[in-house]
Amino acid sequence: xxxxxxxxxxxxxxxxxxxxxxxxxxxxxxxxxxxxxxxxxxxxxxxxxxxxxxxxxxxxxxxxxxxxxxxxxxxxxxxxxxxxxxxxxxxxxxxxxxxxxxxxxxxxxxx
Amino acid sequence: xxxxxxxxxxxxxxxxxxxxxxxxxxxxxxxxxxxxxxxxxxxxxxxxxxxxxxxxxxxxxxxxxxxxxxxxxxxxxxxxxxxxxxxxxxxxxxxxxxxxxxxxxxxxxxxxxxxx
Numbered sequence: 188x189x190x191x192x193x194x195x196x197x198x199x200x201x202x203x204x205x206x207x208x209x210x211x212x213x214x215x216x217x218x219x220x221x222x223x224x225x226x227x228x229x230x231x232x233x234x235x236x237x238x239x240x241x242x243x244x245x246x247x248x249x250x251x252x253x254x255x256x257x258x259x260x261x262x263x264x265x266x267x268x269x270x271x272x273x274x275x276x277x278x279x280x281x282x283x284x285x286x287x288x289x290x291x292x293x294x295x296x297x298x
Numbered sequence: 299x300x301x302x303x304x305x306x307x308x309x310x311x312x313x314x315x316x317x318x319x320x321x322x323x324x325x326x327x328x329x330x331x332x333x334x335x336x337x338x339x340x341x342x343x344x345x346x347x348x349x350x351x352x353x354x355x356x357x358x359x360x361x362x363x364x365x366x367x368x369x370x371x372x373x374x375x376x377x378x379x380x381x382x383x384x385x386x387x388x389x390x391x392x393x394x395x396x397x398x399x400x401x402x403x404x405x406x407x408x409x410x411x412x413x414x
Contacts, residue, residue, distance in 0.1 A: 221401070230302075230389060230404040231343075246401070275341060286333050287402060289343035 189214035193278045193290030200297055206265040208293050210278030218280040220261040225275040273297045302392050304405035311380045312413050319375040319408045321390030332373040337387040385412045
């Protein structure tokens with residue numbers, strides 16, 4: 188069966204520090220992968236999506252970047268975090284049926 | 299551009315009663331998919347139900363049903379026989395294709411509280 192792993196679950200980072208959030212998928216090949224961010228009390232905003240290795244599309248200009256070094260690995264990064272980068276980050280993949288399957292999320296607090 | 303609107307920031311329902319969560323959408327595409335997700339306090343997003351724009355019948359999944367009114371561009375979620383475990387945030391989402399292969403656009407959510 189397909190599963191999606193996302194880590195860490197929580198992270199507290201100082202302003203200006205780097206960031207690396209990792210997402211991996213098991214049980215499928217060549218999945219479409221997505222990074223979403225949810226600000227407190229808000230809906231989900233699509234940040235990046237990838238349809239294959241090395242293929243990244245950005246939906247909104249921001250302080251973040253994404254990479255897909257392997258078929259089932261999707262990484263969200265930042266060189267220097269801002270306070271506004273705080274939020275709940277969700278990785279997702281499009282499954283065989285309708286809709287997405289989401290990871291358990293990473294709650295990032297930038298202090 | 300696609301737009302999803304959820305006008306109810308919070309809703310309360312008595313346990314065992316039914317509740318309707320509103321969702322309206324705006325798109326000029328004839329082909330699209332509509333989704334509902336549940337987000338408990340733990341944060342994960344749980345897929346509940348899907349409706350394709352060409353589906354003739356309203357989707358149902360257990361206690362969840364989607365009241366799809368295409369002309370009104372509404373896709374309300376109906377939860378029957380509410381349970382305490384239904385307390386969560388609920389998000390309506392739309393994809394500009396039937397399968398959700400492209401991006402999902404989310405509404406701002408409705409927080410449902412089930413009262414014992």
